[in-house]
Amino acid sequence: MKLSVRVFLGFFLIVALAAYFVLAIFMQEVKPGVRQGMEVTLVDTAHLLAEVVAPELEAGNLGEGALGAAIQRYRTREPRARIWGLPKTGADFRVYVTDAKGSLLFDSEGEKPGADYSRWNDVLLTLRGQYGVRSTRRDPKDASSSVMYVAAPILVGGRISGVLSVGTATSSVVPFAQRSERKVYHAGLVLMGAALLMGLGMTFWLTRSLQRLQGYARRVSEGEKATPPALGGELAELGEALETMREKLEGRHYVERYVHTLTHEMKSPLAAIHGAAELLEEELSEADRQRFLANIREQDERLQRLVERMLNLATLENRQALDRPQRLSLPELIQGVCRTREPQMALRGLHLRLELPQESWTQGDPFLLELAISNLLDNALEFSPGGGEVLLRLEPMGGGHLLTLRDQGPGIPDFAVDRVFEPFYSLPRPSTGKKSTGLGLRFVREVAKLHGGDADLLNAPEGGAEARLWLHTRFT
Numbered sequence: 001m002k003l004s005v006r007v008f009l010g011f012f013l014i015v016a017l018a019a020y021f022v023l024a025i026f027m028q029e030v031k032p033g034v035r036q037g038m039e040v041t042l043v044d045t046a047h048l049l050a051e052v053v054a055p056e057l058e059a060g061n062l063g064e065g066a067l068g069a070a071i072q073r074y075r076t077r078e079p080r081a082r083i084w085g086l087p088k089t090g091a092d093f094r095v096y097v098t099d100a101k102g103s104l105l106f107d108s109e110g111e112k113p114g115a116d117y118s119r120w121n122d123v124l125l126t127l128r129g130q131y132g133v134r135s136t137r138r139d140p141k142d143a144s145s146s147v148m149y150v151a152a153p154i155l156v157g158g159r160i161s162g163v164l165s166v167g168t169a170t171s172s173v174v175p176f177a178q179r180s181e182r183k184v185y186h187a188g189l190v191l192m193g194a195a196l197l198m199g200l201g202m203t204f205w206l207t208r209s210l211q212r213l214q215g216y217a218r219r220v221s222e223g224e225k226a227t228p229p230a231l232g233g234e235l236a237e238l239g240e241a242l243e244t245m246r247e248k249l250e251g252r253h254y255v256e257r258y259v260h261t262l263t264h265e266m267k268s269p270l271a272a273i274h275g276a277a278e279l280l281e282e283e284l285s286e287a288d289r290q291r292f293l294a295n296i297r298e299q300d301e302r303l304q305r306l307v308e309r310m311l312n313l314a315t316l317e318n319r320q321a322l323d324r325p326q327r328l329s330l331p332e333l334i335q336g337v338c339r340t341r342e343p344q345m346a347l348r349g350l351h352l353r354l355e356l357p358q359e360s361w362t363q364g365d366p367f368l369l370e371l372a373i374s375n376l377l378d379n380a381l382e383f384s385p386g387g388g389e390v391l392l393r394l395e396p397m398g399g400g401h402l403l404t405l406r407d408q409g410p411g412i413p414d415f416a417v418d419r420v421f422e423p424f425y426s427l428p429r430p431s432t433g434k435k436s437t438g439l440g441l442r443f444v445r446e447v448a449k450l451h452g453g454d455a456d457l458l459n460a461p462e463g464g465a466e467a468r469l470w471l472h473t474r475f476t
Helices: 004-059 067-076 121-127 174-221 234-279 286-317 328-341 342-348 366-383 440-450
Strands: 081-083 084-088 094-099 104-107 132-136 147-158 159-168 326-329 350-353 359-363 389-397 400-406 454-461 465-472
Touching: 004 067, 004 094, 004 159, 067 094, 067 440, 094 147, 104 234, 121 132, 121 147, 121 159, 121 342, 132 400, 147 174, 234 286, 326 328, 326 366, 328 342, 328 350, 328 366, 328 389, 359 366, 359 440, 366 389, 366 400, 440 465
Parallel strands: 350 389
Antiparallel strands: 081 084, 094 104, 094 159, 132 147, 147 159, 326 359, 389 400, 400 465, 454 465
């Protein structure tokens, strides 16, 4: 199972369980809460009416007094009230009064006096001085026919002379409970939907961030130029830790690899300098002395170029991105490089054919691009025969630019095709037989990668070598 699915399911399960338990408890408390509110109202009503009927009970005219007349008028009323959106159109209270023995004296529903109510809990408990309440079904088989009765003592002279009970059907408050349940249910659905959306958003953010870190780690492992993605919180710290680890590992491997290679490459010029110096200690003719001195100077210059190129390449390979890329015109930059090589081409009778568009813009480092193009052009000129032609073409390609340099030289030997971009690997120049530092093409490829592209060198079908440099166009 994918991490994104596991994260989402885990988050949603936690929220769903929490919401379920909260809603379940709340739903269980809705009906009891409504019934409790109804009971509180009945308690207050019963005690109020008990005080009203106390004088009538003492006078012995309970049925003929104000209570009976008020009850009759009350039962004919139509409240026409809307309570929380639900209508109330009739009277629901039932009121009855018993004497101190539990015998019925008055009933708002017309029950005949004399009935024995002494065993009903509301009357029985109240006559004992306790809180009297009962709930009775009108129809034993119908749970919705339940009626709640709350009783209050009628006090005459400080003693209980009777009981007044007030009752109402619980069905009168059921619509309110059902309405509350519906609202809670709908709110629960909204909560679950919001939790689902939040879970999706959190999962997308987390997995997207992890995918970006994974892509960064993969590019680093493949040797590509990569910068840690911009993230937040702990993931940003993880990205920084990965970058620090990469820098330390690359730095260690880089030093080990290049120190070994540089030491190997410096052996040859140092040996030549050492041999020439020993020969200069002997008796030599002036011509031989000058020849050995020239050899020392030549090897010294070679060492200097090697160290300089090595430092430049080391700096370039440790860069993961351009610092301050600029908008620049590639045709103008190429023409500027070509003008600096005109004296060299004139001495050897070389012809440079340019195929450049009038306008072609990119974003990059002009200094690095100029060095990369100079390296490619120098290679093409050095491997070209006298009087030959070098083609330099720039054309758009796949959201970027393709620079092609083709010479009419001997081409690349088969054994060297896969090695020309290796550090310190070089082929002898046809005109002099000497090798370069072997760092130029590696430098070109690193510049290309920093500009979102690449470089390669191959044999052209019509003869000679063809160098290609891709640059990706990026504007911010």
